[in-house]
Amino acid sequence: MPVSDAILVKKSQEGDYTSFEELVKRYEEKVYNLAYRIMGNKEDASDVIQETFLQAFRKLGGFKGKAKFSTWLYRITVNTCLMKKRKQKKMQIVSLDLPILTKKEDEIKRELGDDWSKSPLATLENEEVKKTLSKAIESLPEDYRMVLLLRGLNGLSNEETAKVLNISIPAVKSRLHRARLFLRDRLSEYFKEYGTKA
Amino acid sequence: MIDFKKLCRLLSDYFDGELESDICAEVDELVSEDFGCKVLFDTFNKTIELIKEMESEEIEIPEEVHISLLEFLRIEIEEEGE
Numbered sequence: 001m002p003v004s005d006a007i008l009v010k011k012s013q014e015g016d017y018t019s020f021e022e023l024v025k026r027y028e029e030k031v032y033n034l035a036y037r038i039m040g041n042k043e044d045a046s047d048v049i050q051e052t053f054l055q056a057f058r059k060l061g062g063f064k065g066k067a068k069f070s071t072w073l074y075r076i077t078v079n080t081c082l083m084k085k086r087k088q089k090k091m092q093i094v095s096l097d098l099p100i101l102t103k104k105e106d107e108i109k110r111e112l113g114d115d116w117s118k119s120p121l122a123t124l125e126n127e128e129v130k131k132t133l134s135k136a137i138e139s140l141p142e143d144y145r146m147v148l149l150l151r152g153l154n155g156l157s158n159e160e161t162a163k164v165l166n167i168s169i170p171a172v173k174s175r176l177h178r179a180r181l182f183l184r185d186r187l188s189e190y191f192k193e194y195g196t197k198a
Numbered sequence: 199m200i201d202f203k204k205l206c207r208l209l210s211d212y213f214d215g216e217l218e219s220d221i222c223a224e225v226d227e228l229v230s231e232d233f234g235c236k237v238l239f240d241t242f243n244k245t246i247e248l249i250k251e252m253e254s255e256e257i258e259i260p261e262e263v264h265i266s267l268l269e270f271l272r273i274e275i276e277e278e279g280e
Contacts, residue, residue, distance in 0.1 A: 021268065021271075024267070024268070025270065028259055028264060028267060031255065032259040032263065035242070036257050037244050037257075042263070045263075046263045046266070046267075049259075049263070050266075050267055050271070053267065053271055056274075057271065057275055058278075076215050106214070114241075115236070117240035117241045117243065117244035118240070122248070123246055123248075124248060124252060132249055133249070133252060134252070137249075137252075148249070149253075152250060152253035154250060176210060177209070180209075180210060180242065180245055180246060181230055181242070183245050183249060184241055184242050184245040187244075187245055187248070188241060
């Protein structure tokens with residue numbers, strides 16, 4: 001049975017570097033994936049994981065275990081990404097209260113005859129659909145994209161995502177929902193333009 | 199009573215299993231009776247499926263990134279300890 005995170009953290013806090021290295025090996029893939037999807041390239045993702053684990057080592061003494069180690073680590077990852085983006089001046093300035101760039105829920109029109117969900121083309125094996133979805137995710141404001149990535153990619157719960165991003169659970173749910181509606185709209189536009197027949 | 203507008207607000211909760219069963223039943227009923235609502239419901243569900251599929255595609259950490267990470271940490275932490 002693998003040693004729990006809690007034990008590895010405790011040993012690391014006591015100065016056992018091997019245990020810390022074990023935590024690094026356990027989470028480097030997840031941290032890399034998260035960083036890659038936020039930053040959008042391998043070079044920045046590589047810088048972010050180095051900085052993230054170094055920060056984690058430095059701050060480990062103050063980790064009390066109230067949250068899961070992974071939640072705590074993803075929070076450092078997200079913050080490191082945001083700091084790097086700010087430095088690169090690529091950060092989209094989006095107020096947390098600003099409505100998402102998509103329509104409001106009650107502005108969604110009834111789309112009679114536009115059901116693309118059963119189309120054989122509605123699959124990621126269709127490179128165009130994959131590209132459309134990928135571009136749509138990239139175009140989401142950071143606040144929404146982070147929620148989508150943490151909930152989906154890293155499989156965090158609403159509560160864990162809220163802790164990582166330091167926002168409320170209703171805010172997580174609202175952003176996730178709006179992000180999904182936005183992505184559905186983009187896919188609907190794609191199928192409206194290119195059709196649903198193979 | 200649920201209508202199209204309300205359905206738009208409830209979809210994530212429905213598919214995330216966070217709606218109470220009586221409201222779920224109302225959603226199911228609306229979707230079975232109203233084609234426009236069914237289109238929204240099905241395409242929203244398909245969007246969630248596609249997002250999940252995309253997110254499940256793990257990006258493998260390159261070997262050189264893994265090695266340089268461990269080296270970087272050893273050096274930095276050793277220097278800090280001195």
